[in-house]
Amino acid sequence: RSGARNGAHQYAQIPFPKPMNGSESISIHPENGTMKDQDAIKLFIGQIPRNLEEKDLKPLFEQFGKIHELTVLKDRYTGMHKGCAFLTYCARESAIKAQNALHEQKTLPGMTRPIQVKPADSESRGEDRKLFVGMLNKQQTEEDVYRLFEPYGVIEECTVLRGPDGNSKGCAFVKFSTHAEAQSAISALHGSQTMPGASSSLVVKFADTDKERTVRRMQQMVGQFGIFNPAIALPFSTYSTYAHALMQQQAALMAASHGGYLAPSVAFPTTQIHQMGALNINSLPPTPMTPVSGEFHQTLAVPSIVTPIVNGFTSIPHQPNGHPAVEAMYTNGLPPYSTQSPTAADTLQQAFTGVQQYTAIYPTTTLTPIGQSLPQPPQVIQQQQQREGPEGCNLFIYHLPQEFGDNELMQMFLPFGTVISSKVFMDRATNQSKCFGFVSFDNPASAQAAIQAMNGFQIGMKRLKVQLKRPKDASRPY
DNA sequence: TATAATT
Numbered sequence: 231r232s233g234a235r236n237g238a239h240q241y242a243q244i245p246f247p248k249p250m251n252g253s254e255s256i257s258i259h260p261e262n263g264t265m266k267d268q269d270a271i272k273l274f275i276g277q278i279p280r281n282l283e284e285k286d287l288k289p290l291f292e293q294f295g296k297i298h299e300l301t302v303l304k305d306r307y308t309g310m311h312k313g314c315a316f317l318t319y320c321a322r323e324s325a326i327k328a329q330n331a332l333h334e335q336k337t338l339p340g341m342t343r344p345i346q347v348k349p350a351d352s353e354s355r356g357e358d359r360k361l362f363v364g365m366l367n368k369q370q371t372e373e374d375v376y377r378l379f380e381p382y383g384v385i386e387e388c389t390v391l392r393g394p395d396g397n398s399k400g401c402a403f404v405k406f407s408t409h410a411e412a413q414s415a416i417s418a419l420h421g422s423q424t425m426p427g428a429s430s431s432l433v434v435k436f437a438d439t440d441k442e443r444t445v446r447r448m449q450q451m452v453g454q455f456g457i458f459n460p461a462i463a464l465p466f467s468t469y470s471t472y473a474h475a476l477m478q479q480q481a482a483l484m485a486a487s488h489g490g491y492l493a494p495s496v497a498f499p500t501t502q503i504h505q506m507g508a509l510n511i512n513s514l515p516p517t518p519m520t521p522v523s524g525e526f527h528q529t530l531a532v533p534s535i536v537t538p539i540v541n542g543f544t545s546i547p548h549q550p551n552g553h554p555a556v557e558a559m560y561t562n563g564l565p566p567y568s569t570q571s572p573t574a575a576d577t578l579q580q581a582f583t584g585v586q587q588y589t590a591i592y593p594t595t596t597l598t599p600i601g602q603s604l605p606q607p608p609q610v611i612q613q614q615q616q617r618e619g620p621e622g623c624n625l626f627i628y629h630l631p632q633e634f635g636d637n638e639l640m641q642m643f644l645p646f647g648t649v650i651s652s653k654v655f656m657d658r659a660t661n662q663s664k665c666f667g668f669v670s671f672d673n674p675a676s677a678q679a680a681i682q683a684m685n686g687f688q689i690g691m692k693r694l695k696v697q698l699k700r701p702k703d704a705s706r707p708y
Numbered sequence: 709t710a711t712a713a714t715t
Binding site: 316365366389402433437 | 711
């Protein structure tokens with residue numbers, strides 16, 4: 231591949247100005263006693279093999295100067311190596327040297343992409359200056375994209391997104407040195423042309439913030455792993471339903487803080503999922519971690535890696551009847567797209583992290599055997615008939631995802647009470663869902679709670695319509 | 709058309 235990656239370009243690097251104030255304060259590392267410059271730069275190091283620890287990385291980086299601090303990032307609960315690190319040299323110059331010598335220049339053993347050495351996010355002036363570029367021609371390289379954006383400012387980063395095979399995904403990220411430059415590129419280039427083979431005109435917009443990315447991922451996850459997938463939905467029905475609800479809630483929270491914008495859902499390609507699973511299995515610690523507590527782990531022989539998930543969910547208060555307190559998720563009975571407290575958001579974020587870990591570690595094919603040893607949640611009624619509940623207990627649900635069957639529908643409404651029946655209507659000719667159905671509870675309060683929480687609930691790009699089923703006599707007004 | 713990862 232030609233272009234920027236191979237050194238054809240010298241990207242603008244470490245553009246962060248030295249502090250203008252003259253007072254050079256001293257920082258001494260508590261453990262190694264090293265001092266760093268006041269204007270030192272913290273570097274983010276990416277694409278590190280997960281078997282390399284600080285001591286293994288030190289020699290590589292020491293050649294550019296004395297290291298003040300080097301920290302491999304680990305998962306806060308599992309201790310799992312995240313494949314990246316932070317590095318601060320004592321001297322600012324060392325950081326610049328290291329970046330110039332290593333960034334994208336060298337691939338560590340076992341990695342498929344070159345090492346990343348660049349200022350950590352915390353070092354940047356948090357303004358928006360990174361662009362997402364969509365609707366590129368798949369033949370366009372980093373070089374081509376660089377040329378396209380060059381006239382509008384100083385480019386610090388230019389990356390074409392590629393699949394595992396190296397084929398372009400038809401989009402790229404371009405980071406300018408300032409927000410103004412990025413803005414001018416948007417004005418000049420967005421919609422300005424249609425690349426050969428692209429389905430619509432060039433898209434140039436500010437890249438998603440971390441929060442928006444999180445939302446996007448959650449939606450991907452919901453689409454791929456959520457209650458759509460019976461292999462997961464059955465063994466962890468309560469869990470997955472909560473994960474789903476929590477993720478949606480988090481998504482709604484983000485939407486509220488971003489002027490109602492919600493990214494469309496895109497499903498993960500299956501190939502990526504399996505890769506993800508394989509990758510993480512290989513990177514598991516060689517000795518299984520000691521199960522923390524509870525028969526959950528022992529019975530299932532599930533490594534305690536799932537502990538954060540369990541913890542995440544036991545933090546939801548349960549009512550005496552064994553039903554989770556729905557109010558814990560949907561405070562004040564407001565619909566999912568209302569605002570939430572930061573505390574709740576944190577919990578949700580944590581739950582989501584758990585979902586990521588779980589789904590990453592267990593390929594879908596291994597889920598079924600695990601699930602078979604799980605007890606069925608008590609409120610699930612097996613082999614249900616089309617039982618209608620008392621008046622006020624029966625809901626009509628419209629805009630269901632095509633993939634939803636009776637069981638998925640039930641999963642979704644279990645948090646609100648005992649579901650006595652759930653039915654998705656099928657087209658008899660095609661055997662396809664008609665995307666609507668009925669759910670019956672055993673009491674009206676559950677039904678009302680479900681309406682409150684689930685009407686307008688976003689799944690993928692659709693919003694559920696949830697209302698009381700009209701009584702039979704009322705359905706024929708004449 | 710949304711990245712591999714950011715304490």
